[in-house]
Amino acid sequence: xxxxxxxxxxxxxxxxxxxxxxxxxxxxxxxxxxxxxxxxxxxxxxxxxxxxxxxxxxxxxxxxxxxxxxxxxxxxxxxxxxxxxxxxxxxxxxxxxxxxxxxxxxxxxxxxxxxxxxxxxxxxxxxxxxxxxxxxxxxxxxxxxxxxxxxxxxxxxxx
Amino acid sequence: xxxxxxxxxxxxxxxxxxxxxxxxxxxxxxxxxxxxxxxxxxxxxxxxxxxxxxxxxxxxxxxxxxxxxxxxxxxxxxxxxxxxxxxxxxxxxxxxxxxxxxxxxxxxxxxxxxxxxxxxxxxxxxxx
Numbered sequence: 001x002x003x004x005x006x007x008x009x010x011x012x013x014x015x016x017x018x019x020x021x022x023x024x025x026x027x028x029x030x031x032x033x034x035x036x037x038x039x040x041x042x043x044x045x046x047x048x049x050x051x052x053x054x055x056x057x058x059x060x061x062x063x064x065x066x067x068x069x070x071x072x073x074x075x076x077x078x079x080x081x082x083x084x085x086x087x088x089x090x091x092x093x094x095x096x097x098x099x100x101x102x103x104x105x106x107x108x109x110x111x112x113x114x115x116x117x118x119x120x121x122x123x124x125x126x127x128x129x130x131x132x133x134x135x136x137x138x139x140x141x142x143x144x145x146x147x148x149x150x151x152x153x154x155x156x157x158x159x
Numbered sequence: 160x161x162x163x164x165x166x167x168x169x170x171x172x173x174x175x176x177x178x179x180x181x182x183x184x185x186x187x188x189x190x191x192x193x194x195x196x197x198x199x200x201x202x203x204x205x206x207x208x209x210x211x212x213x214x215x216x217x218x219x220x221x222x223x224x225x226x227x228x229x230x231x232x233x234x235x236x237x238x239x240x241x242x243x244x245x246x247x248x249x250x251x252x253x254x255x256x257x258x259x260x261x262x263x264x265x266x267x268x269x270x271x272x273x274x275x276x277x278x279x280x281x282x283x284x285x286x287x
Contacts, residue, residue, distance in 0.1 A: 020270050093246050096246020109217075
């Protein structure tokens with residue numbers, strides 16, 4: 001599977017999920033935010049052919065706005081747990097949409113997404129394929145690493 | 160006519176979204192129940208009749224596949240149509256879930272009109 005193919009799947013999945021489920025039009029690809037930006041990072045593992053890991057890093061203001069839109073509530077009234085739940089659901093949907101584009105005739109299984117409490121300053125190992133988009137309230141970066149063995153076994157298939 | 164629907168999903172955010180999406184789509188609900196997994200869904204179905212079940216696949220404990228198996232094995236519940244809502248759009252998975260008894264399948268992400276159309280198709284609601 002080539003990197004352009006995977007990047008195209010990432011971009012397409014992000015746009016589709018944001019538009020369909022969050023009523024939000026992505027404002028185009030942009031540079032990754034500097035490490036000091038306040039963000040929320042979610043991670044999930046998946047099994048399939050090949051297996052791998054998916055990461056999503058979203059600016060905190062963007063996470064709050066997206067959660068409010070998703071739940072139909074005012075951003076100021078959201079609890080941290082609600083924002084977390086929606087962030088995890090967003091990661092789950094984007095990862096599933098990416099894999100469905102890459103492996104439409106195969107079967108994959110998604111692990112339970114979880115928040116990375118102490119994310120590294122940068123998401124990447126360099127071999128990961130990544131895509132960053134501007135949401136209007138901050139950036140959303142997604143990255144996927146195929147055929148990895150670095151994901152923790154305990155992360156897999158918890159749900 | 161208004162319908163009674165059960166939403167089974169371990170994500171409270173997703174349950175809330177599905178419920179709101181159904182309402183926004185104009186599909187009439189007279190009751191909407193929620194369950195955090197298949198076991199809760201089955202327990203609720205012992206006391207509440209519903210017209211349709213919307214279920215996730217990946218849930219802790221009794222997951223969506225097992226819920227479909229248990230519904231199919233239950234004389235009282237097997238005729239309630241179940242629609243799977245999942246991020247998994249792979250052909251094998253869809254075929255597997257339909258073989259287990261799902262009457263419909265909606266892939267996330269979806270639009271409100273898609274969910275409404277699948278509910279109406281599954282319930283045999285005449286088109287406007």
